[in-house]
Structures are given as C-alpha cells and as structure tokens.
Amino acid sequence: MLKKEKKTILIVDDDQDYLFQMKTNVKDMGFDVITAYTLKEAEDIVARTKPDLAILDLMMENQDTGFILCHKIKSKYPDLPIIIVSAVTAETGMLFDVTTDEERDWIKADLFLDKGIRMDQLHKEINKLLKI
Amino acid sequence: METLNLLVVDDEPGIRSGVSRILDNYSVSYPFMDDDIGFNVKTAETGEEALEILKGEPMDIVLLDNKLPGIQGIDVLEYINQQKMDVVVVMITSYASLDLAVKATRQGAYDFVPKPFTPKELRASVETITKQRFLRRMTEKMNVEGRQVRFQFLSVLSHELKSPLNAVEGYLRMMEEKKFGNDLDQYLDMVGRSLQRIQGMRNLIMDMLDVTRIESGKKKRKIEQIRLCDICQLSIDSFQPLSIQKDVDVYLNCSEKIDLYADRQEIEIILNNLISNAIKYNKDGGRVDVSLRKEDQKIILSVEDTGIGMEEEDIRMLFEDFVRIKSEHTKNISGSGLGLSIVKKLLDLYNASIDVESKPGEGSCFTVVFNAGQQNN
Numbered sequence: 001m002l003k004k005e006k007k008t009i010l011i012v013d014d015d016q017d018y019l020f021q022m023k024t025n026v027k028d029m030g031f032d033v034i035t036a037y038t039l040k041e042a043e044d045i046v047a048r049t050k051p052d053l054a055i056l057d058l059m060m061e062n063q064d065t066g067f068i069l070c071h072k073i074k075s076k077y078p079d080l081p082i083i084i085v086s087a088v089t090a091e092t093g094m095l096f097d098v099t100t101d102e103e104r105d106w107i108k109a110d111l112f113l114d115k116g117i118r119m120d121q122l123h124k125e126i127n128k129l130l131k132i
Numbered sequence: 133m134e135t136l137n138l139l140v141v142d143d144e145p146g147i148r149s150g151v152s153r154i155l156d157n158y159s160v161s162y163p164f165m166d167d168d169i170g171f172n173v174k175t176a177e178t179g180e181e182a183l184e185i186l187k188g189e190p191m192d193i194v195l196l197d198n199k200l201p202g203i204q205g206i207d208v209l210e211y212i213n214q215q216k217m218d219v220v221v222v223m224i225t226s227y228a229s230l231d232l233a234v235k236a237t238r239q240g241a242y243d244f245v246p247k248p249f250t251p252k253e254l255r256a257s258v259e260t261i262t263k264q265r266f267l268r269r270m271t272e273k274m275n276v277e278g279r280q281v282r283f284q285f286l287s288v289l290s291h292e293l294k295s296p297l298n299a300v301e302g303y304l305r306m307m308e309e310k311k312f313g314n315d316l317d318q319y320l321d322m323v324g325r326s327l328q329r330i331q332g333m334r335n336l337i338m339d340m341l342d343v344t345r346i347e348s349g350k351k352k353r354k355i356e357q358i359r360l361c362d363i364c365q366l367s368i369d370s371f372q373p374l375s376i377q378k379d380v381d382v383y384l385n386c387s388e389k390i391d392l393y394a395d396r397q398e399i400e401i402i403l404n405n406l407i408s409n410a411i412k413y414n415k416d417g418g419r420v421d422v423s424l425r426k427e428d429q430k431i432i433l434s435v436e437d438t439g440i441g442m443e444e445e446d447i448r449m450l451f452e453d454f455v456r457i458k459s460e461h462t463k464n465i466s467g468s469g470l471g472l473s474i475v476k477k478l479l480d481l482y483n484a485s486i487d488v489e490s491k492p493g494e495g496s497c498f499t500v501v502f503n504a505g506q507q508n509n
Contacts, residue, residue: 017299017325024311087294115298119305 007130008032010051012042012069013085018115022055025119029126039065046073050080053130056109058086067107074108081129082108087115133159136192136262138171141182141208142224143201147247148175151195154251160262169262179203183211191219193261195245198225198232206232209239220261224249292336292454292469296329339470342401343453346477353395360431361386363396364422367403371411380414382407386424390431392502398478403433405471406498410437413462413496429504436497442490450488451476 009031013019016037023033034051036042042056054073058066070082084107110129113122140151152173159168174191176182179200185191186208194212198205205223212219222243223236233244242264245257303322312318361384368375368382375382392399410420418438425432440462442450454469479486482502490496 015295015299017329018295018302021299021302021306024306028311087291087298115294116301 006030006032007052007132008034008049009126010034010036010042010045010054012036012039012054012066013057014038015057018057025122026055026126029119029123031126039069042069043072046076050077053081053083053126055083055085057115058084067109070107070109078108081110083111083113083125083129084109085113085115085117134167134169135172136169136265137174137190138193138195138258139174139176139182139185139191140195141176141179141200141205142195142197143177143199144197145177147197147224148177150251151175151254154254155258158255158258160259162263162266169266171258177201179205179208182208186212186215186217186219190217192265193258194219194221195224196221196241197247198223198236206236206239209236209241213239220265222257222261289340289454293333296333299329300326336470339474342474343470343477346474346481353398355393355395357391358394358396358399360390360392360399360424360433363399364403364407364424364433367400367407368422370404371408374408375411375420378411378414379417380411380420381418382411382420382422384422384424386422388426390424390426392431392504394482398481402475402478402500405475406435406500409471410435410439410496410498413437414439418495426504431502431504433500433502434497436495438495441492441494441496442488443492447488447490451486 009026011019011022011026011033012035013022014037019035019037023035026033034045034049036045045051046054054070056066056069066084066086070084073080073082111125113125138151138155140148142148142151152175155171155173159170161168171193174185176185180202182194182196183203186194194208196205196208205225209221209223212221220242221240222245223232223241224245224247225232236244242261243257245253249257303319303326306312306322307319364384364386368384371382407420407422410422414420414437420438421434421436423432423434423436451472453473476486479500484500484502487499487501488496489499
C-alpha cells in the first residue's frame with residue numbers, strides 16, 4: 001500500500017521569531033516545512049527543490065522583495081501555489097502598491113493574507129490551494 | 133520653451149489686438165525655472181464666447197474686462213470658480229468700483245489692471261502672475277512629495293512596530309495552546325525572545341523620538357566645550373556588558389586632549405551608535421579600535437571593527453531610515469534600523485562628514501571628520 005507523501009511548504013520571512021512560529025504551527029498541520037530567512041536563501045532552495053506551496057513575507061530586505069520572489073518562483077513553477085503574507089495589510093488597505101490588474105498579473109500570487117491570520121484559517125487556505 | 137494659454141476677454145477690438153501684439157514674442161524667465169515661458173494668446177469679444185473657449189481648452193491666465201455686452205466679467209469669474217479651474221484671472225477695467233473690486237477679489241481675481249494700460253504695465257502684470265503661478269505649482273508639488281515621504285515612513289514604521297507585536301502574540305498563543313506540553317521550562321526561550329522583542333520595540337520608539345526631535349529642530353541644544361576622549365571612554369564603558377558577552381575587546385587610542393564645541397548629548401548618541409554597532413556586528417573574540425586625532429583644523433574620529441563587514445551595495449543605503457543589512461550573520465542581532473540615520477542627521481548639524489570602508493568577512497571602519505575651523509553651529 002502506498003503511503004501518502006507529506007506535502008512540503010516553503011516559508012520565507014526575515015523575522016526569525018515569526019519564522020519559528022510558522023514552522024512550528026505549519027508542521028503541526030501535518031506538513032514538512034523548509035524555511036528561508038533571506039531572498040537569496042529562498043532562491044537557492046527553489047533552485048534545488050520544488051516545494052508544494054510557498055508562504056512569503058512581503059517586506060523583507062526591501063518593500064517589495066516578496067513580490068519579486070513571488071514573480072521569480074512563478075516564472076519557474078507556474079503551478080506552485082503562493083501565499084503572500086504581510087503585516088502592513090490593514091493600514092494600507094492591502095493594496096499598498098498593487099493597484100492595477102497588470103501588477104497583480106505580474107506578481108501572480110494566489111492569495112494575500114494578513115500576518116494576524118489565525119492558524120486554523122491559514123490551514124483551511126493551505127488545504128484549499130493544495131486541493132486536499 | 134513652455135507656453136501658457138492666455139485669454140483676453142474684451143469687447144474693444146483695440147484691446148484684444150493690443151494684448152496679442154504686446155505679448156507676442158514676449159517671454160518670462162526666472163532663475164528657478166528650467167525654461168522661459170511664452171504666451172499663446174486667444175481672444176473673446178463677449179463673456180459667452182469666453183465661456184465657450186474655457187469649456188473647450190484649458191487656459192492658464194485670463195485677462196477679463198468686467199463691462200461686457202452680455203454677461204459680465206464677474207459672471208465669467210464665477211463660472212471659473214465653480215468649475216474649480218486652475219486659472220489666474222486679472223480684471224482689466226476702466227471703471228472699477230470698490231464694490232466690484234471686493235466682489236472680484238472674493239471670487240479669486242488675482243489682480244486689477246486699469247484701462248488704458250501701457251505695454252510695459254501689461255508685461256509687468258503678466259510677469260508677476262507667471263512667477264506666482266510657477267511658485268504655486270512648485271509648492272503644491274513639494275507638498276504632495278512631502279506627504280508621500282511621510283506616508284512611506286509611516287507604513288514602514290507601522291511594519292516595524294507590528295512585527296514585534298506579532299512575534300510576542302505568536303509566542304503567547306503557542307503557550308496558550310501548550311504547544312510544547314505542560315513543562316514551563318520548554319517555554320523559557322519563547323519568554324526570552326518575547327522580552328527581547330519588547331526591548332527592541334522600546335528602542336525603536338526611543339530612536340523614533342530622537343529622529344523626530346532632530347528633524348523638527350525642536351531639540352534644545354547646549355553647545356559647550358567637550359572633551360572627546362572622555363566621552364569616548366564613557367561610551368565604551370557603558371557597552372562593557374555587551375562587549376563582555378560578545379568577547380570583543382574595545383581599545384581607545386587618543387594620545388592628546390581633543391576638545392570640540394558641541395552638544396554633549398548629540399555627540400554621545402553618535403558615539404554610542406558607532407561603538408555599539410562595532411561590537412554588535414563583530415565576530416566573537418573580535419576587537420574594536422576607537423581612534424581620535426587632530427590634523428590641522430580637522431578632528432578625525434574612527435571606529436574600526438573586525439566584524440562581519442558589508443557589501444559595497446549595502447553601504448550606499450546604510451544611512452537611510454530603517455535600513456538594516458539582512459543576512460545569515462545579522463539575523464540574531466536586533467536593531468531599529470534608525471541608528472545610523474540618526475548619526476548622519478546629527479553629523480549634518482555639525483557639517484561633519486562620515487565615510488565607511490568595509491570588507492565582507494573582515495570588518496568595517498567608520499570615519500567621522502569634524503571641521504574644527506568652522507565651529508559655531
């Protein structure tokens with residue numbers, strides 16, 4: 001009998017506490033987790049392996065690092081679902097600089113979420129994107 | 133050459149052709165403007181005709197006679213106001229009553245030119261308007277840019293303040309759910325991290341207040357003669373717990389007594405930032421050299437470390453607000469990202485320069501040069 005493979009989730013964030021918490025929580029949901037702390041680390045990981053889903057922080061080294069990383073990953077793996085999380089959504093009405101369809105189309109993120117999201121909600125969204 | 137559209141509204145043919153002739157080939161220059169400004173003159177015989185032209189194409193300046201055959205000049209002015217058009221209106225009139233003058237000014241008329249006028253008078257009036265209009269545009273543009281900068285600053289600030297809140301909240305949630313069982317010791321790291329993040333947030337708020345005070349110019353400064361070596365030593369002493377923890381040796385090289393006229397608190401902030409950075413971003417077991425020397429009229433302070441160093445491209449952004457170099461080496465080091473931007477702002481007050489030399493993996497050297505010759509800030 002084939003054992004069902006665990007899905008792997010890549011989490012990229014420059015806040016090591018948030019990274020640790022996400023790793024713990026997402027592991028508890030029953031996934032394998034790889035983490036990256038910088039844009040470069042994330043790019044290295046994506047060059048080597050293909051995760052099943054990626055969760056990216058929006059503001060890392062620069063204000064739009066998350067967007068750029070998202071664009072790069074999507075160019076390589078168009079079918080890899082990506083969630084962009086950010087702490088600035090509430091104040092700026094989520095859109096920050098993404099106002100046009102063209103920009104959205106360029107970024108190609110599947111979902112934008114606020115960092116304050118509850119873990120059970122996040123779990124639901126992950127399952128939806130992974131079609132579990 | 134930039135061209136402004138100017139509309140003359142007058143029922144006297146002589147005035148219309150006169151204005152066209154006077155302003156033809158006339159241009160206004162201003163030291164702040166890149167380009168001279170010329171005029172494209174249109175004419176209207178009646179108020180009705182003027183409204184048609186105004187509906188059709190945007191005008192920059194309108195020279196308006198009040199006494200017209202149909203609707204009056206003041207009605208045209210009212211229309212321009214209602215439509216919130218960006219137009220400067222000058223009333224040209226032979227018999228301006230006080231009543232009309234008050235009414236027209238209230239409606240936003242910028243100037244009055246009495247009829248008859250000489251070419252010189254007309255040109256002078258048009259020149260004033262053009263310059264005033266240019267300055268108004270510049271002010272508006274700068275206001276908009278200022279607002280954008282403030283908004284950007286606020287959104288980065290809110291991000292920097294929310295991140296520690298999220299981190300602490302996350303740890304509290306994990307404890308609430310007893311993620312790691314009932315043993316309290318399993319959570320001590322999280323408590324420690326939470327306390328660190330709270331301290332970081334407190335530092336950020338203090339730094340923020342410093343930035344705001346410096347930028348508003350409201351900070352009370354007390355310029356006095358201060359002995360730099362003593363302040364360096366004090367600063368080094370105050371970071372001793374940190375340097376012991378990192379096993380970094382800090383040396384002060386100051387062979388002569390060097391005095392500077394400055395605000396003691398400001399110099400302390402500068403030194404504290406440079407010295408604490410040199411310790412924080414050092415390798416375990418590394419060293420820091422703080423040197424002070426005088427060359428002619430210059431006082432040179434350098435803080436050199438044997439730390440992690442920086443890439444060329446990182447140095448360029450180093451003195452901007454909230455810039456922190458993120459790498460594997462810096463992820464355990466906390467900072468507000470404001471320290472060096474504060475240092476730069478303070479040094480600007482003294483017309484002092486700061487230079488950075490750095491090699492990744494080998495260390496950085498920050499050199500500050502005070503000009504002791506021009507010391508009366």
